[in-house]
Amino acid sequence: MPRIAFVVSSAREIDLRDSSKRPTGYWAEQALTSYELFAAAGADVVVITPDGNAPVVDPYSLEPIFHYPEEDRGYFASVYRTFRRDPEDIRITLQHLTDPELVASRRIARRLEVAGKTAAEARELVSRAAKAAWQHNRRLIEVMLAEGLDRGLAEASLRGAVEDLTTVACALSQDRKAQLEDIDGFRFPVALSELSGEQLGEFDALFAPGGYASMVDLPGNPDLARLVSILHAKGAPVSALSHGPALLLAAPERIDGQWLFEGFRVTCCTNEEEDQNAFGRLGMPWYLASALQNAGAILDDAPYPWTSHVVVDRNLITGQNLFSTAATAGAVLKALGLR
Incomplete structure (x- = not known):
């Protein structure tokens, strides 16, 4: 049974340029999804924090916009693919991917079907409205009503579809929070500072989920440097x-004086993605992607933001953003021979 050191920051605040002591923590969905995938595959998952204090969920990660059901996200993705021949033809932002009216496309299409449209006709109507809303920075429902794409469907029904999506997302967010609070490891984590070299050597892999807290107490942590060095030395x-790669900034220098991961390809939350979220708009104290490049890593990001993107370079596995969770965990399981 492979043993995974599941390293989570225990920081609860971060100082931003325009907001000191901003509440933070680990990212809910990233932590829960990866933990459950590892456990379901048969791994022994040991939750570890630098000081042994219980980590907390980042309040921002519990916003409903980050908990839309996969079936809604999938349908919406199929909608915007109809008007983007190439990913570089349009600008994809976090606002687009989390807009409740856009993501409610599936539920709006279903209501059009109930009103008499075929599935294909409903998708075409929603796709046309989504394209106009995306290109001209308008609201989807406003476009449908103004251009007759609602086909007589009442505005209340259209808005009801969005409300249904938000209700489900709120419930899913709270359910994930409750699930995390039920995991003993998150309530009573192991203190990294108290583990001996021999105990660290018993781990077969290290994994760190994202969350802005990772930028507070993981870089430069001497105990994390010990863990990374031991695992890297045996090729684990x-x-x-996302922001978990901040732990790489704790890695020591090699015998030749170069950073341990000098020349490795790596990905993480990019500067562009950083500037589009709530924390970025308040002013990041520093950019993780730039810091990793300055340390000696080769940044390998997706061709456009907010894409699921995983980079595997030798024993180093990194995922770019919150949409990369399952793929990153899957790459770890594959490396461990569990998938």
């Missing part, structure tokens, strides 16, 4: 997601 997977 060292993996992290």
Whole structure:
């Protein structure tokens, strides 16, 4: 049974340029999804924090916009693919991918079907409205009503579809929070500072989920440097997601004086993605992607933001953003021979 050191920051605040002591923590969906995938595959998952204090969920990660059901996200993705021949033809932002009216496309289409449209006709109507809303920065429902794409469907029904999506997303967010609070490891984590070299050597992989807290107490942590060095020396997977790669900044220098991961390809939350979210708009104290490049890593990001993107370079496995969770965990399991 492979043993995974599931490293989570225990920081609860971060100082931003325009907001000091901003509440933070680990990212809910990233932590829960990866933990459950590892456990379901038969791994022994040991939750570890630098000081042994219980980590907390980042309040921002519990916003409903980050908990839309996969079936709604999938349908919406199929909608915007109809008007983007090439990903670089349009600008994809976090606002687009989390807009409740756009993501409610599936539910709006279903209501059009109930009103008499075929599935294909409903998809065509929603796709036309989504394209106009996306290109001209308008609201989807406003476009449908103004251009007659609602086909007589009442505005209340259209808005009801969005309300249904939001209700489901709120419930899913709270359910994930409750599930995390039920996991003993998150309530009573192991203190990294108290583990001996021999105990660290018993781990077969390291994984760190994202969350802005990772930028507070993981870089430069001497105990994390010990863990990373021991696992890297035996070729064990060292993996992290989104802001989790901040742990790589704790890695020591090699015998030749170069950073341990000098020349490795790596990905993480990019500067562009950073600037589009709530924390970025308040002013990041520093950019993780730039810091990793300055340390000596080769940044390998997706051709456009907010895409699921995983980079595997030797034993180093990194995922770019919150949409890369399952793929990153899957790469770790593959490296461990569990998939």
